[in-house]
Amino acid sequence: MLDFVVPALNLKAILPQLILALTALTVLLVDVFAKEKGKTSLGALSFTGVLFALIALVLSRGSHESAYSGMLMADGFGFFITLIVCIVTILTILASMNYEKICKNIKVGEFYCLMLFAAFGMSFMGNAGNLIMIFVALETMSISIYVLAGFKTDDAKSIESALKYFLLGAFASGFLLFGFALVYGAGGTLDIVKLGKFFTANPDALHHPMVMGGIALMTVGFGFKIAMFPFHMWTPDVYEGAPTVVTGFMATGVKAAAFAALIRVFFVGFAPLQADWTTIMWVGAFLTMTIGNLVAIVQTDIKRMLAYSSIAHAGYLLVGFVVGTDLARSGMLFYLLAYAFANIGALAVISAMGKDGKEYTELSDYSGVGFKYPFLGLMMSVFIFSMAGIPPAAGFMGKFFIFSEAIKSGYIWLAVFGVINSVISLYYYLGVIVRMYFREPDREISIMAPTGTMVAALSIAAFCILQMGIFPSYIWDLARESVKMIM
Amino acid sequence: MVDNQSIYLALAITLFIIGAVGAICRRNAIVVFMCIEIMLAGVGIAFVTFSSANHSLDGIFMVIFVMAVAAAEAAVGLAIFLLMYRKLGTIDLDKFNLLKW
Numbered sequence: 001m002l003d004f005v006v007p008a009l010n011l012k013a014i015l016p017q018l019i020l021a022l023t024a025l026t027v028l029l030v031d032v033f034a035k036e037k038g039k040t041s042l043g044a045l046s047f048t049g050v051l052f053a054l055i056a057l058v059l060s061r062g063s064h065e066s067a068y069s070g071m072l073m074a075d076g077f078g079f080f081i082t083l084i085v086c087i088v089t090i091l092t093i094l095a096s097m098n099y100e101k102i103c104k105n106i107k108v109g110e111f112y113c114l115m116l117f118a119a120f121g122m123s124f125m126g127n128a129g130n131l132i133m134i135f136v137a138l139e140t141m142s143i144s145i146y147v148l149a150g151f152k153t154d155d156a157k158s159i160e161s162a163l164k165y166f167l168l169g170a171f172a173s174g175f176l177l178f179g180f181a182l183v184y185g186a187g188g189t190l191d192i193v194k195l196g197k198f199f200t201a202n203p204d205a206l207h208h209p210m211v212m213g214g215i216a217l218m219t220v221g222f223g224f225k226i227a228m229f230p231f232h233m234w235t236p237d238v239y240e241g242a243p244t245v246v247t248g249f250m251a252t253g254v255k256a257a258a259f260a261a262l263i264r265v266f267f268v269g270f271a272p273l274q275a276d277w278t279t280i281m282w283v284g285a286f287l288t289m290t291i292g293n294l295v296a297i298v299q300t301d302i303k304r305m306l307a308y309s310s311i312a313h314a315g316y317l318l319v320g321f322v323v324g325t326d327l328a329r330s331g332m333l334f335y336l337l338a339y340a341f342a343n344i345g346a347l348a349v350i351s352a353m354g355k356d357g358k359e360y361t362e363l364s365d366y367s368g369v370g371f372k373y374p375f376l377g378l379m380m381s382v383f384i385f386s387m388a389g390i391p392p393a394a395g396f397m398g399k400f401f402i403f404s405e406a407i408k409s410g411y412i413w414l415a416v417f418g419v420i421n422s423v424i425s426l427y428y429y430l431g432v433i434v435r436m437y438f439r440e441p442d443r444e445i446s447i448m449a450p451t452g453t454m455v456a457a458l459s460i461a462a463f464c465i466l467q468m469g470i471f472p473s474y475i476w477d478l479a480r481e482s483v484k485m486i487m
Numbered sequence: 488m489v490d491n492q493s494i495y496l497a498l499a500i501t502l503f504i505i506g507a508v509g510a511i512c513r514r515n516a517i518v519v520f521m522c523i524e525i526m527l528a529g530v531g532i533a534f535v536t537f538s539s540a541n542h543s544l545d546g547i548f549m550v551i552f553v554m555a556v557a558a559a560e561a562a563v564g565l566a567i568f569l570l571m572y573r574k575l576g577t578i579d580l581d582k583f584n585l586l587k588w
Contacts, residue, residue, distance in 0.1 A: 131549075132545070132548060132549050132552055135549070135552065135553070135556070136552055136556065139556040139559070139560070143556075143559055143560060143563050146563050146564075146567065147563055147566075150567055150570065153570060156574050156575060159567065159570050159571050159574055160571070162567050162570075163516065163567050163568070163571055166560075166563065166564055166567055167510075167516065167519055167520065167523070167564075167580075170520070170523045170560055170564070171507075171510050171523055171526075174503070174506070174507070174523055174526035174527055174530065175507075177527065177530040177553060178503055178526075178529070178530050178533065180549070181499075181530055181533035181534050181537060181546075181549075182533070184534065184537050184538075184541070184545065184546055184549075185496075185533070185536075185537035185540070185541070188541040188543060189541075189543060189545060190545040190546075190549065191545075
């Protein structure tokens with residue numbers, strides 16, 4: 001007879017994610033049974049759910065345990081990633097309540113439900129302790145986002161972006177999986193911590209072609225999700241075509257989750273191999289930021305420009321990954337949070353620039369916006385300053401932490417290229433500001449006045465950016481503590 | 488004498504490469520998606536092979552998850568293809584050029 005021991009259910013370790021999933025299911029149920037009028041409250045319901053998840057998360061701070069036979073790591077690192085994901089989701093939901101008034105034919109029930117499921121997947125990616133878990137979380141997130149990208153079903157651009165994201169995403173996860181298979185063949189386990197122990201104990205297994213091939217294939221798979229050169233080609237198309245609030249959500253949430261999984265797999269699973277992957281990632285970081293910035297300059301569509309700028313930001317983050325010290329990884333976490341506020345904020349402003357299903361995304365539409373819509377103009381300036389890395393915005397501190405650590409660890413050239421790239425990026429970032437404040441509008445545009453929720457989302461994001469830029473120590477300490485607590 | 492493991496591994500790699508080349512070269516969205524499924528089949532065989540070689544069950548579980556996720560992906564993918572067909576009347580990937588590649 002087989003002995004079967006019922007595994008202990010450690011609900012405490014997954015409480016925030018559990019709340020997210022339950023809220024998503026509730027939203028789906030309410031959407032089915034509610035009358036047309038009740039559907040307006042779905043956004044508020046999702047917002048409350050994520051808020052509760054955030055509270056549960058903050059209360060669990062300092063937990064350091066592995067649950068479900070090592071499948072899940074409820075540690076400081078996962079805490080920080082879940083924090084970013086919850087914040088991103090809250091801001092996106094607030095912005096979407098405004099957006100659903102501009103694009104009236106969006107089915108709100110499925111929209112919020114999928115967004116919550118995507119957040120659920122992202123958060124588990126940050127907490128995953130096993131390659132199986134990473135794969136399932138990644139797909140939970142991705143499949144929800146494929147649908148969200150194509151949510152404007154009457155807009156050919158939106159459908160096309162969903163199609164491209166879907167085909168390339170499935171293709172890339174094939175590579176990721178084959179990488180997992182090869183590593184499993186060499187290491188004999190899918191548990192990340194056990195893999196790390198195995199490779200430390202058997203250094204001669206490290207340079208087996210299967211391990212090398214596995215790491216190369218995994219780099220392709222993760223590189224696709226974080227939009228690393230040369231796997232960035234999908235980014236501008238998908239970001240441009242997807243509904244604007246969804247673009248903000250995937251530019252920040254997906255990137256944070258994918259970087260989290262990348263850091264955990266490489267630094268916990270393959271720590272002894274660091275010298276080997278550093279060279280590849282050095283080149284990747286340099287090309288990613290340079291190509292992203294150079295191509296962003298010539299864009300005429302603001303969403304497309306921000307897509308290329310998000311590729312450049314992935315490059316800056318990869319600098320932190322190459323340096324790889326504890327402080328550099330803390331810098332990455334800080335940067336991811338700062339970038340999340342700025343990017344979601346900027347895309348929320350863009351999503352507010354519309355009326356009756358018509359959106360204005362051409363750069364020329366932003367001429368004179370600063371005086372015509374002072375609030376939106378001011379908020380956009382704060383977000384742009386943060387992305388450009390101008391003090392006192394949070395983006396400056398993020399870049400400072402990463403590049404100063406690069407110099408301390410001897411990656412002087414990488415830091416120099418990073419700073420040069422930041423200067424290049426000033427050109428197109430400041431171009432937006434110049435347009436908003438110093439140009440006359442080319443054509444009349446009329447937009448809907450932003451609703452209270454949109455004002456709230458923008459104010460929160462702008463406040464946090466300034467707070468993190470002027471008094472960075474709280475978040476910086478939190479990030480350092482999180483990286484120390486990675487298991 | 489080649490051992491069994493190498494044969495199965497060779498099969499897995501062959502399937503994976505057939506799928507990858509097909510996904511890059513074919514222009515019909517459904518055929519591309521089918522090629523991706525062939526890649527996943529190759530991955531599944533690799534996992535089962537390693538699972539039996541390592542005497543561990545992790546790989547088998549992974550295959551079950553891969554199949555479940557592939558089914559979910561197919562559902563979403565076919566919905567997107569259908570939407571595209573209704574909007575543009577074709578699912579030929581070369582015809583989609585609203586967004587620059």
